[in-house]
Amino acid sequence: MNAVSAPCPAAKPASRREARRHSRRETILDVAAQWFLEHGYDGTTMSAIATALGGSKGTLWNYFPSKDVLFAAVIDQVTTAFREQLLLILNPHDETETALYRFCGELLRKTSSPEAVALYRLVIGEANRFPEVGRIFYERAPLQTRILLAEYLSTAMERGRLRRDDPFRAARELIGLCMCNSHSERLMGLRAAECEDTVAADAEQATRVFLRAYAI
Amino acid sequence: MNAVSAPCPAAKPASRREARRHSRRETILDVAAQWFLEHGYDGTTMSAIATALGGSKGTLWNYFPSKDVLFAAVIDQVTTAFREQLLLILNPHDETETALYRFCGELLRKTSSPEAVALYRLVIGEANRFPEVGRIFYERAPLQTRILLAEYLSTAMERGRLRRDDPFRAARELIGLCMCNSHSERLMGLRAAECEDTVAADAEQATRVFLRAYAI
DNA sequence: TGATTGCCGTACCGTATAGTACGATTTTCT
DNA sequence: AGAAAATCGTACTATACGGTACGGCAATCA
Known part of the structure; x- marks a missing residue:
C-alpha cells in the first residue's frame, strides 16, 4: 500500500527546494500549455512564456533545455490531464x-x-x-x-x-x-x-x- | 450557352504575354501547394518556393503581394481541385x-x-x-x-x-x-x-x- | 527595330526569435 | 551565519525570414 495522499511517486523527502522546484515546473507547464493551445507551436515564443511567468528566460531554460522539449512536456501533461x-x-x-x-x-x-x-x-x-x-x-x-x-x-x-x-x-x-x-x-x-x-x-x-x- | 472549352471566364484574347503570365501563376501555385501541404504554413518559406520555381523572389512578389495572399490562393486552388x-x-x-x-x-x-x-x-x-x-x-x-x-x-x-x-x-x-x-x-x-x-x-x-x- | 515588359540574381533591410552570458539579488540548505 | 543554489533583469549573439531595391538580360509587342 502506498502512503495516503502521496502525489509524487518515489516520495522524495520533499526538501523545500525540491518542492519549490516541482511546483515551479508545474507552473511553467501550465503557462506554456495555455500559450501553445491558444497560439500553436510557432505562434508561441519562449520570451512570451517567460514574461507571462513573471520570470526571466534564464529560469525557463533552467527547467527545459529547448522549446522542443518544453512542447513535448506540455503535450505529455495536457494529454494526461x-x-x-x-x-x-x-x-x-x-x-x-x-x-x-x-x-x-x-x-x-x-x-x-x-x-x-x-x-x-x-x-x-x-x-x-x-x-x-x-x-x-x-x-x-x-x-x-x-x-x-x-x-x-x-x-x-x-x-x-x-x-x-x-x-x-x-x-x-x-x-x-x-x-x-x-x-x-x-x-x-x-x-x-x-x-x-x-x-x-x-x-x-x-x-x-x-x-x-x-x-x- | 458558354463557348465550348473556354476555361477562362471573360475569355481574354490570350495575348502571348497574358497566356504566359497565367501559366506562370499556375506553376507558382502548384509549387507553393506542394510546400505548404508538406511542411505547413510556418515550415514553408517564400525563398524556398522561389528557389523551387527556379526563379527569383522578385517574380514571386510580382504575382502575390504577400505570403498570406499566396497561401489563401493555394488553399482556394487546392480545395477546388x-x-x-x-x-x-x-x-x-x-x-x-x-x-x-x-x-x-x-x-x-x-x-x-x-x-x-x-x-x-x-x-x-x-x-x-x-x-x-x-x-x-x-x-x-x-x-x-x-x-x-x-x-x-x-x-x-x-x-x-x-x-x-x-x-x-x-x-x-x-x-x-x-x-x-x-x-x-x-x-x-x-x-x-x-x-x-x-x-x-x-x-x-x-x-x-x-x-x-x-x-x- | 525600338520600346516595353517581365524576369533573374543578388544584395540588402528590418524584425523576430531561440538561446547565451553574467552580475546582482533572493531563497534555501547545513 | 555563511555557502550554495535558484532567480531576475538585461544585454547580447546568431540566425532566419518576409519583403524591397536595383541593374542587367531576355521575351514580347507595335
Whole structure:
C-alpha cells in the first residue's frame, strides 16, 4: 500500500527546494500549455512564456533545455490531464440505452470543450513535425475511451442486450456516430461552443441509430 | 450557352504575354501547394518556393503581394481541385446496397490519400490563424459530399428502399461510419497509406451497419 | 527595330526569435 | 551565519525570414 495522499511517486523527502522546484515546473507547464493551445507551436515564443511567468528566460531554460522539449512536456501533461478528465461513466446497472445515452452525452460535452478542440488542433497540426505527439495523444485519450466502451459493449453482448459482434469495432462505430455530428466542423472553426440541447439531441440520435443497428 | 472549352471566364484574347503570365501563376501555385501541404504554413518559406520555381523572389512578389495572399490562393486552388477529384458515384440504378458500398469505397480511397490527409491537417492546423480557410474548405469538399449523398438517400427513402428519416442527418451518419474507421488516426500520423483490402472491408462494414439502422 | 515588359540574381533591410552570458539579488540548505 | 543554489533583469549573439531595391538580360509587342 502506498502512503495516503502521496502525489509524487518515489516520495522524495520533499526538501523545500525540491518542492519549490516541482511546483515551479508545474507552473511553467501550465503557462506554456495555455500559450501553445491558444497560439500553436510557432505562434508561441519562449520570451512570451517567460514574461507571462513573471520570470526571466534564464529560469525557463533552467527547467527545459529547448522549446522542443518544453512542447513535448506540455503535450505529455495536457494529454494526461485530458484523459483523466475524460473518465466516462458506463453504469452496468443502467438500462443499456440509458448507459449509452449518458456515455455519448459525456463524450460530446468533453470533446467539444474549447480546450479539447485546441488540443486536437495542436496535435493534428504538428503531427508532421512531432510524430511522437500524435501517438502519445491517441494512446492516452481516444484509444482509452474506445477500450472502455468496448468492454462495456462486450458485457452487454454477453448478457444478450446487444447483438453479438466485434465489440471493439462496435465501439468505434458508436463513437463515430457521436463525433460525426460536429467534431470536424469544430476543428475547422465553423462552430463555437455547443449548447446543452444540441449535445442531448446528438447523443440521443447516435444512441438510437446504434441501437437499431445492434438490436438483438 | 458558354463557348465550348473556354476555361477562362471573360475569355481574354490570350495575348502571348497574358497566356504566359497565367501559366506562370499556375506553376507558382502548384509549387507553393506542394510546400505548404508538406511542411505547413510556418515550415514553408517564400525563398524556398522561389528557389523551387527556379526563379527569383522578385517574380514571386510580382504575382502575390504577400505570403498570406499566396497561401489563401493555394488553399482556394487546392480545395477546388480536391472537390473535383471527390466527385462521387451514386448510381440510382444500382441496388441501394451496391450504390452505398461503392460510394463508401470511393470516399475512403479519396480521403485517405496522402494529399487529402495533408490538406485536412493544413486546414485544421491553421484554422485559428486563417478562419476563412476552414470555411472555404468545408463548404467546397465535405459539405458538397454530404449534400450529394443526402439527395441520393432522400430519393431512396421516397422509393421505399430505406426507412424514412432526415436524409441530411442520415448522410452525416453514413459518412461518420466510414470515416470513424481510420481518419482521425491518419490525421495524427498513426497510419500510412491504406491498402485496398482495408478500404473494401471498412466500406462494407459501414454500409452494413447503416443499412441495418435504416432498413425499411 | 525600338520600346516595353517581365524576369533573374543578388544584395540588402528590418524584425523576430531561440538561446547565451553574467552580475546582482533572493531563497534555501547545513 | 555563511555557502550554495535558484532567480531576475538585461544585454547580447546568431540566425532566419518576409519583403524591397536595383541593374542587367531576355521575351514580347507595335
